[in-house]
Amino acid sequence: MNQPLFLRSIIKKHLFLYKIYAISTWKNYYRSIKNHIFPALGHILLKDIKTDDVQRLYNKMAKAGLAPATIRRNHQIIHSCLNQAVKNKLLSWNPADAVKLPKLNDTPVRTMTPEEMAKFISVLENDLWGAAFLTLLGTGISLGELLALRWQDIDLKSKVLTINQALARTKSRGLIFVEPKTDKSKRTIPMPEPVAEALQKHRVQMAQIKLAAGPKYTDQDLVFCTTYGTPIHPRNFTRKFYTLREKAKVPKDINLHALRHTFATRLLEEGENLKVVQDLLGHADISTTANTYSHVSPDVKRKAAAKMDKLLTKKASSPD
Structure with a gap:
């Protein structure tokens, strides 16, 4: 009989997936796993992981003042690994599919005029x-x-x-x-x-x-x-x-x-x-x-509309 598989195990097993990213990005992902995901969810049996467990982690991070982008990065890791568990037929569905994520700050990026x-x-x-x-x-x-x-x-x-x-x-x-x-x-x-x-x-x-x-x-x-x-x-x-x-x-x-x-x-x-x-x-x-x-x-869009002005404006017919 197979031994019980913890969430920590499936994440460790598929951690290599993140090697496709630059070293700095991979380190950020590893830090998220070590500091947030493992302490909160690593001990839970994979078969027992529920949406509420994942949501509780995100709510805790938000209450601690962590940025929405940070919470979403943790979600990307959890969701990706649980998706792999579904593909491997270790889970019937992905519990992270149903969580509610914080909205990203939509402040426009400041550029030079x-x-x-x-x-x-x-x-x-x-x-x-x-x-x-x-x-x-x-x-x-x-x-x-x-x-x-x-x-x-x-x-x-x-x-x-x-x-x-x-x-x-x-x-x-x-x-x-x-x-x-x-x-x-x-x-x-x-x-x-x-x-x-x-x-x-x-x-x-x-x-x-x-x-x-x-x-x-x-x-x-x-x-x-x-x-x-x-x-x-x-x-x-x-x-x-x-x-x-x-x-x-x-x-x-x-x-x-x-x-x-x-x-x-x-x-x-x-x-x-x-x-x-x-x-x-x-x-x-x-x-x-x-x-x-x-x-x-x-x-x-305004410039595109201005271009359409010229195309849609009926030109005066030239005199005979």
């Missing part, structure tokens, strides 16, 4: 890392993807860059290069002309720095690196952003991640297809793109 964007770009020209920030604004790649770019990933002639890896921080191993989060994250992105030009100048600058550093330079073929060729720590890059933001007199509520959001927002405002924006950002699911940039939709 066109005026703020222009002011920020104006301070980048004479800065060693200026090309890096312009690349973020012009391509929408993430910080981890940017800091992992190698010159072999850049085709200045065709004006495209390819995402093959990302830089991640770990406690045990420090900065490491990892595979992109999903297959969608591996992508080729066209570069605007100003980005390509900035990268060409940056390459010349880095060649001069490499020559000056001599044997102290560790050549890893990185596009953006320290003056000794080593990866830039994301924390130091963020500090540099704060300095440039202040110099450009851009409001403090604009954070580094807002450059990626600004890229996507500008494209959507110009009428770009949502599917194209999804592919450029590397989102695995188009619903992620749609939900994140739902605040742009009203403007896009």
Whole structure:
């Protein structure tokens, strides 16, 4: 006879499923399992798990002041593992299907206005890392993807860059290069002309720095690196952003991640297809793109209606 199976066991068994995510994401999931799911539900026999048990955990987390996104992350783990138990015929249905989840904060993502964007770009020209920030604004790649770019990933002639890896921080191993989060994250992105030009100048600058550093330079073929060729720590890059933001007199509520959001927002405002924006950002699911940039939709819809005005307006017939 099979021994009783606890919820803890099924989660441990299927924990490998989350290895498809970036290390930082996987660590967040593991922390959720260790701090919330196992203490509250791990001891319950799988056959005895009820919707009320799961709901009680979510209610407790909400009462403790945890963000709706955190509660939903815990739900994603629980629901996914219980779904697997259903597929394995260990359960007849998924008890997590019937829980009530907190609503996500639907406050629009703060992006740079066109005026703020222009002011920020104006301070980048004479800065060693200026090309890096312009690349973020012009391509929408993430910080981890940017800091992992190698010159072999850049085709200045065709004006495209390819995402093959990302830089991640770990406690045990420090900065490491990892595979992109999903297959969608591996992508080729066209570069605007100003980005390509900035990268060409940056390459010349880095060649001069490499020559000056001599044997102290560790050549890893990185596009953006320290003056000794080593990866830039994301924390130091963020500090540099704060300095440039202040110099450009851009409001403090604009954070580094807002450059990626600004890229996507500008494209959507110009009428770009949502599917194209999804592919450029590397989102695995188009619903992620749609939900994140739902605040742009009203403007896009108004512009679409304006286009229909011209199509629907009856033109005056020309005189004979």
